[in-house]
Amino acid sequence: MRLRFLTIDPDTNGDECPAAFVDEETGDLVFQGWAVTDPDDLAQVSQHSRIAENESVVRLPAHMRAAILEALNDHNSSVR
Known part of the structure; x- marks a missing residue:
């Protein structure tokens, strides 16, 4: 799978939510x-x-910053 899931908005129900991925x-x-x-x-x-x-211009909620940074740091070895 080329796109690897990083994180989803923790303040939503998990369906149709802001999310971040990395192209491996x-x-x-x-x-x-x-x-x-x-x-x-x-x-x-x-x-x-x-x-x-x-x-397109996309808006993500501010409270996702920490989750995105944490996910990127956790997977830093595979993110170029």
């Missing part, structure tokens, strides 16, 4: 989260980096 072939991070649709948020992102047609 490339080391890329893959995030499942809420699609950002607010025009003001998208405009702010675009000020720093234009959002390409094949890109």
